[in-house]
Amino acid sequence: MRDPGLQPERTRLAWRRTTLSGTVAAVLAGRTALHGGPSSARIAVCAVCCVLWVCFLAVAHRRIRTLATTGDDGPPALAARHATAAALCAVALAVCGALLVL
Amino acid sequence: MIEFARNVRLWFAPREIGEEGHTPDYRFSLANERTFLAWLRTALALIGGGFAVDQFLPDLRWGWRVGLALALLAAGVLCSLRAVNHWVRCERAMRRGEDLPVSRFPALLSLAVTVVAVAMVVVVLVRGNG
Numbered sequence: 571m572r573d574p575g576l577q578p579e580r581t582r583l584a585w586r587r588t589t590l591s592g593t594v595a596a597v598l599a600g601r602t603a604l605h606g607g608p609s610s611a612r613i614a615v616c617a618v619c620c621v622l623w624v625c626f627l628a629v630a631h632r633r634i635r636t637l638a639t640t641g642d643d644g645p646p647a648l649a650a651r652h653a654t655a656a657a658l659c660a661v662a663l664a665v666c667g668a669l670l671v672l
Numbered sequence: 673m674i675e676f677a678r679n680v681r682l683w684f685a686p687r688e689i690g691e692e693g694h695t696p697d698y699r700f701s702l703a704n705e706r707t708f709l710a711w712l713r714t715a716l717a718l719i720g721g722g723f724a725v726d727q728f729l730p731d732l733r734w735g736w737r738v739g740l741a742l743a744l745l746a747a748g749v750l751c752s753l754r755a756v757n758h759w760v761r762c763e764r765a766m767r768r769g770e771d772l773p774v775s776r777f778p779a780l781l782s783l784a785v786t787v788v789a790v791a792m793v794v795v796v797l798v799r800g801n802g
Binding site: 664 | 682683684685695697698699701702703705706708709710712713715716717719720722723724726727738741742745746748749752753755756759760763
């Protein structure tokens with residue numbers, strides 16, 4: 571199918587931008603976690619933030635690979651569980667932030 | 673609120689969305705996905721802002737600093753949950769051939785950001801004079 575709008579390409583770049591935003595948020599989270607001197611609780615929260623970041627990267631990577639597969643009617647739509655997983659990573663990062671700030 | 677709870681079930685059940693109506697032009701689905709990602713970036717920026725307030729304003733009184741940081745983090749949580757919810761609603765509306773859902777959320781979010789921004793201006797001015 572002719573696609574002058576380069577929709578899969580733009581969607582891929584949107585995922586890239588989002589992983590970049592996620593990286594910035596995760597770096598700030600790590601900085602906050604380790605700022606008040608390393609304690610075991612803070613290191614644990616920092617590790618959780620790293621795991622969340624990796625989860626987010628995994629979702630994005632999977633989706634980007636799916637976007638590369640072009641059938642007759644374009645790549646398949648985003649699966650609801652992947653959208654939910656990406657959003658829950660952001661929520662969990664914010665919860666870690668609330669724990670660290672208090 | 674009941675509508676929201678019903679949608680939460682759809683977040684985890686991709687098949688149920690797929691069974692309704694007919695598959696729209698993939699370009700519409702991808703546009704919906706990009707809108708979702710833009711909202712997610714907004715959420716991540718709010719969360720990053722919460723961390724930044726905590727980290728880069730160390731002279732602020734404890735209450736102000738924690739209050740602002742928590743407000744930004746809470747806004748980030750709301751924004752990301754709403755991003756999925758709106759994506760699901762739009763996806764379903766497109767499949768059913770209905771009108772896209774309208775939302776009060778952008779207006780509420782901009783009001784919240786305005787309040788936080790005004791609070792920051794007040795804090796900076798008060799500290800500058802004091």
